[in-house]
Amino acid sequence: MIRNYLKIAWRNLVKDKQFTLLNVLGLSAGLACTLLIYLWVHDEVSYDKFFDKNDQIYQVMEHRKGGNQQLTDESSGLVSEVLKLQNPEVQYAAAIAPPDWFQKFTLSNGDKNIKAVGQYAGKDYFNIFSFKMLQGERGKVLNNKNGIVISDELAKKLFGTTDNAIGKPIKFQQDKYFYVSGVFEKLPAHSSQQFDFTLSFDYLAEVPGQQWVKSWENGGPHNFVMLKKGTDIDAFNKKIASLVTKNSKDTARTTFVTRFSDNYLQNTFIHGSRVSGRAEYVKLFSLVAIFILVIACINFMNLSTAKASGRMKEVGIKKVVGAPRIQLIIQFLSESLLMAIFTMIIAIGIAWLLLPQFNQLTGKQIQLHFDAQLILMLIGITIFTGLAAGSYPALYLSKFKPLAILKGKFTSSFSELLARKGLVVFQFTLSVMLIVAVLVVYKQIQYIQSTKPGYNKDNVIRFDSEGKLLGNEETFTAELRTIPGVVDASFTQHNLVGRNFGTAVVSWEGNNDQTTYFEGFYGGYKFVETMGMQMAAGRAFSKNYGDESNKVLLNETAVAAMHLTNPVGKTIKIFNQPLQVIGVVKDFHYESLHQAVTPSYIELAVDNSPWYKIMVRIKGADQKETIARIQHLYESFNPGFPFSYNFLDEAYQKQYETEARVSTIAQYFSFLAILISCLGLFGLVAFTAQKRQKEIGVRKVIGASVNGITIMLAKDFLKLVFIAVAIAFPIAWWVMYQWLQGFAYRISIDPGVFIISGTSILLITILTVSFQAIKAAMANPVKSLRSE
Known part of the structure; x- marks a missing residue:
């Protein structure tokens, strides 16, 4: 039976090539877009989740009363060791002077002088963060203040090999020798912490002029703890809240911890506010993926119901010979599932071809690995797409009454027309919202990049004094x-x-x-x-x-x-x-x-x-x-010392790298959403013209002009787009207004954004509709009336 369903489904798809082509183009584009967004979202949410005891790693934060800095990830370098001494819940604790405090250091071996990214960390650092150690004991590599822990890549650059690196001397800043105490594997791309080597934090605290890193009156170092499994975080935070106050005269600082792996996405506690809001962009693009998939499914629904008149006799005969409705529903769902499987295969191919360009666009190194999670996701999306796209056509086609069909008295119901028009409105509402969002994001990024910071950042190079x-x-x-x-x-x-x-x-x-x-x-x-x-x-x-x-x-x-x-x-x-x-x-x-x-x-x-x-x-x-x-x-x-410099304006623009990339990605996805919507509209106009070909023939015979017939066919669709625009504008304004609140300095959403969006979608609709409408209007009326 299933084999028979699939055979009939395949024959129907091959029989109507225009219907199949439009659906393949729309669905495969939508699925490819969904797959790429899934890969991007999966990459984002996997940051810092690879550590052995990820759920036990926490970062120390401070809440500060007054002023502008309400929340910060900086504290005294003494916090971690005091937390470990005074709280049995703390298994390991370490302070770090992070890499972004410094530009690159100079490390030397013989005549090799290498620039490398470094940090200073407490003894427990590699116990907390389970980066893979190739040489050395992770719990001891930072015990010696003269020890240095390096990456395997840095070892190859300095020594030509990673073999027997322990104990080898490295000259630091052409001044002091450190001895390799450990070698770790190159850090994963999904680590928010990126560095080439680590020195002892205790050593830094003894450098003349740097004792402040272990002063209660100062903030700056970052502190991390690994808490014992089962620790009540709320109770622990209450317990440590007054830690700084107990050890200094500062009563304005309250200490608490937050899960480290949440910080990359949440980014709530970077110097007082949510700075980049990666979590918001993950949600945003997840929503965009759903929008595009829904738009593609709507195309399938609309095209399937529009061409229902061509399959009425098939349904009527099957019902007369005893086919139950459930059998017909299964048959039509089989067709949509077959279409979904076929288009998913094409979508995977498209995504694979576009992945290098997508990586360049997003600044990532995403690869298409068919692991269990990805395969389950692809199967889930395929089934969802097949069922979602085919459910309404299946239910709609299977309810036809055979007697009315075979007598030729079947007419489209009001509910069918309302549903189809409602889907078109919904589809174009999403498209208009995306256009508005892209324009607002683009204008905000342009505003950011053109706003003078109060000093002249152009043509300034900077390099370390060393x-x-x-x-x-x-x-x-x-x-x-x-x-x-x-x-x-x-x-x-x-x-x-x-x-x-x-x-x-x-x-x-x-x-x-x-x-x-x-x-x-x-x-x-x-x-x-x-x-x-x-x-x-x-x-x-x-x-x-x-x-x-x-x-x-x-x-x-x-x-x-x-x-x-x-x-x-x-x-x-x-x-x-x-x-x-x-x-x-x-x-x-x-x-x-x-x-x-x-x-x-x-x-x-x-x-x-x-x-x-x-x-x-x-x-x-x-x-x-x-x-x-x-x-x-x-x-x-x-x-x-190798001469290494960078331009200040490039570093300044990097602050907005996330927004700039999001803006560019959004432009591509919005264009794709509009294209898919237009494919559906193109098909609907074609079927409408085909359905009304005799009416068009009669009108031409009695003198109707090509322009008049084109306007007649186009006006119904333009009305739907006007309704979509009216619905989309207030929703889009509210969403983008909320997004702009994340900037202390921002544009206002002026009417020009809506004028451009509305005009664009109307022109695109007119061009899409006009092609098919003019084609139908110019057809020879004799052909359409010959059967009368």
Whole structure:
């Protein structure tokens, strides 16, 4: 019986080639899109889920009262070890100075000088995070402060092999030797933590000037714990809430933990707010996949019911000879399932062909591996598509009354027409919503990229101060300014992109113990001028005024937060050090536009710090030649250190990499959704014209024009699109308004977005409908009337 159903189904599909082609194109495109989105979503949700005891790994967070920084993933470097000592629930704990604090370090072996990404971590780090260890005991590799744990890739670069790496010396920053204590396998692509080597956090805390990483009064390090299985997280968080307050005078900081593997997607606790909202984009594209699949299924439903008149006699005869309705339903569902299987095979082929381009678009390394989970997903989607697309046609066709059919008295019911039109409206409502969303996202990204951050980020290169540059930044930058093509140069502790140093220990006259969190910038002379910052009042640092080490600059937001009038000349305290305000810098953005500008200060950089970055503004012309001159000076000044730099504007734009990619992907998917909708509309118009061919013939014989017949056929479909537009606009406005709330600085949704969306979908509909309508209107009426 099943074999017979499949045979009949195949014959029907082959018999009506136009119907089959339209459905194959629509369904295969929709399924290919769904498959690609599934692979992207699966890749996103799998981040940081591969650790052996993933459900026991937590990151320490802080809630801070007052100011702009309500939530942060930074805390004192002492938190982890105190948590382990005082709480039996903690199995392992480790603090880290993360890789994004630093640019690349220089590691050397003989004449090999390699730039590599590094971090400093506590002894338990590799007990918490089960990265695969190839050499060394994971619980002991960070016990020695002179030990270094490296990746197998870095071992090959330095030693040419990973064999017998333990104990081999590596020269760090051309200054100190560390000895390999462990080798780990290259980190998985699904790890949010990416680094080439790890040094001891205890070693960092002993470096002159870096003792602050183990001070209760400072935040900065990240802390992680592995809790024993079965720990009550709510009870544990209540227990540790006052940890910082008990060990310092700071009553504004509350400690708690959150599951580490949730942070990549949730991203709720990065410097006070949800920054990138990856979880939102995962939900968004999951919804888009469902939309596109639904649109493709609607095409199948509409085309199947539209061509029902061609199968009425088949249904009538089968019912007369005794076929029950359930048998007919199974037959029609078999056809739709066969179509779904056929189109899924084609969709897999399309997805496989497009995967390299899709990876380039998304910045991922997704591969199409047919594991059990993917196979079950493909089977599930195929069955869902087959049943969803075929359910209405099966129920609709199987209910025909045989007597009315065989007498030729069957007419389309009002409910059939209403359902078909309702599906078209729903289909185009989704398409219009996608067009509006794409336009709003595109305009917001354009706004972000064109908004000036308050300093001039263009044509600025930056590189680390290391080796002989340390302590000689003023001398080096002075020489840089003499190079042809260099506009200006200075140095700073700050990356100018993202947060680096935050402090709550800022006081001023009349602050009444308020807690306001300030971002600290430490820069050399000419820092303000090099970065193109604008002064709102006072002046910048200058050697013309003698020693400026006890002076400070504030930004406008800091002045407002401190409620200072005429701040120039007043004294504030930072870490209890009195500093005189000599100027106010106009507000500038160092974080993404998701964040509001925070109170900030700029101090003169005077101490010998390993955090300094050299900032060099160069002319737009002949940049290669200028950079080559800078490299020559750097290498002559700092032998043994490879010259490695990056452009500030590129780093700035990376903050919006997720949004930019989402915008581009959304454009492709929206185009696909519209294309699938138009395929269905194309088919419906064709069937409508075929159904009304005798009417069209009569109208032409009595003098109707081609334009008149085209308008007659098109107007019904245009009405449906107008209804879809009216429904889609308010829904789309509300959805995109909510999305824009994630940005502190955002566009307003102007009427132009809806005008462009509405006009676009109407023009696309007119072009789609007109082709078939004109074709029908120009047909020879003799052919259509010959049978009368």
